[in-house]
Amino acid sequence: MSSLQHVLILTREYYHPKLQRVGGTGVFNSVLAKELVKNGIKVSVFAVNKNTVSFDDQGVEVYSIKGIFERNFLLEFLRSVTGKIGFLKPLHFKIYEHEKKAIQKQLNNWIRTNNYKINLIETHDFEGMALCIDERIPYVIRCHGSWTVLEKYFNYKNVSQGRTHCEKLAFEKSRNNIVISNFSKRINERFFNIKNARLIYNGIDTDFFKPNATNSILAKSIFYLGNVSSEKGAELAIGSFLKVKKSFPESTLHFIGKVNLSDLYIQENIMKNNIQESVFFYGEKKKEEIVELISRAEIVYFPSKGENFSLSLLEVMAMGKPVICSDIDSFREIIVNNENGLIASGVSEFYMHTKKLFNDSELRTRLSENARETVVKQFDLKKMIQATISYYKEII
Template identity: 55%
Template structure:
């Protein structure tokens, strides 16, 4: 096995001081890079984002270039126009391939200018970013959740055709693939005909996401962690809460994440002021703030209609909380009912939440077993060690 000394991450998302509002992929790569640095591996991040900047944080060197389409108004206009005309579809695809070539040229220039060398590169599956990685660098695609998957399996609308085209082209030429769950592996094999992927579950820092001693629980509180959206099941938990409120007047519902239009939705759809006033929106929060808030929860609900894999679920379980999840395959891969959590169908979330409210022994057992599962299977150290081992096996 070869030695891994220098790693390149090519991504559209990375959590740092210059990019505070990012998705789960950006948080993942921040955590992965931090752990690789701790193991003595040099890490550079080539980031395509809203802004151009160059910084070093926690030992990770980050070089960001501005989004190619946003930086080139004419190219952006051509992309937009050709994407609306069926007869120009092939030209539309070429604008996306041209974008990848520009990114590749920028990576090559940056490497030569700084006299860099990389043993391995990693990128995500969405947008087909693997097409931008210089051919001489061996690389890995990690399947966080492509636009193709979101469109076909999770009901996302108005996905740019050029993005899907590039994703398919990237998988055609890529041999080294990491999937993050068995469900994720199954759907990517079906969609892209990938062969021999390496299954490496995402991991979290169980020392950071931990239960507080002597924490004060808000009685009959339901928390929701993630983007507040239809796809993530916001309306499902709201309707369940309306039913619960009839039996538990002290119940409250707490949303952590971008609220989108849901404060207005609450006002327009819930006539009872007591129910409306028991729903709280905290907005996006830092990791430390999330830990503090979730520690106050009696239960946490994950009603998502589709997930590749949920880091948020692992984080909450690490904080020793009883969870109620929707009956989707990726959740059922983690949750064993009634051992470490509960599984609810669309119409019976209020029933499962009631069980947790009513049965202290059940709630305590679910909570303790949730934490034990994270410690035994989903710690970040295990994920990073498996990742490095996979890097070493690639020629």
């Protein structure tokens, strides 16, 4: 067995101001890389992004290349056109496979130029990035949420078939896979027939995400953390709030996250019901700003239609906030109804639970304390990192 000295993270997403905006996977990779460094492991990140840049990020070496579709207009045009014409699908697939081979060539050259001895590579499931890895290097796929799952289980539209094709090929080759929840395990076994995946729950820094007694609670406030979109349940949040507003005229609704301008339902209903002065949009925020805002919330909504596993939910629970979540498998894996949070199906139940929480301070306190305890015991960052390192060592 080799010693674990140098880990490489191959990714489309890495959270840093010098790179493009990312989702949860990019934030996860940033945290994972820095925690591995703290454990004495050298970490390099090879990112396929929209710009070419290299920098040090608190001991993590980050090297980003511009993707082949961003560099080659003709190839991007062919990729787009072939994805829309049925009989050109084989060519569409070949273009995506060509992209992965091009990335592999650049990655191998970079490793060779720097004379690196990489012990293990971690990558994500979406887009089949594992196809870029030389199979002589041990690697693991962590299942953050593939395009295949988004399309087939969560009914996302207009998903590129080239992306899902590469995901299928990548999982056919992969021997080492990490799933981040039991729901993730079931769904990936169903769509990719993966075997013997290791369950490692995502973890958060419970020393950073913690209750803040210095900030005063904004009475009768409902906060929402996540992209403001139909998929994340923004319409449901507005629908519930319209009912809440009738019972509690002083109540307010606060959205933290990127606003999807194509979802006209939200703005139309705000204007139609004349509640502009009671609904606030803060946009995307840094984690320090999120902590400051959420610390003022009386309750927090998570009305998403589908999640693989929600770090945002864990962060809010760690801050000791009562949460109301939609009735989906991944939330039920975390929330025990009426013990550490509330589960709701549809607008009416979100409203009824909100009314109950606003009227019952003892219930709010009990749910808040249990929420924090759940995250500290089961989803702490240190536990996740140690489980990850142990699995890495098994693989190499």
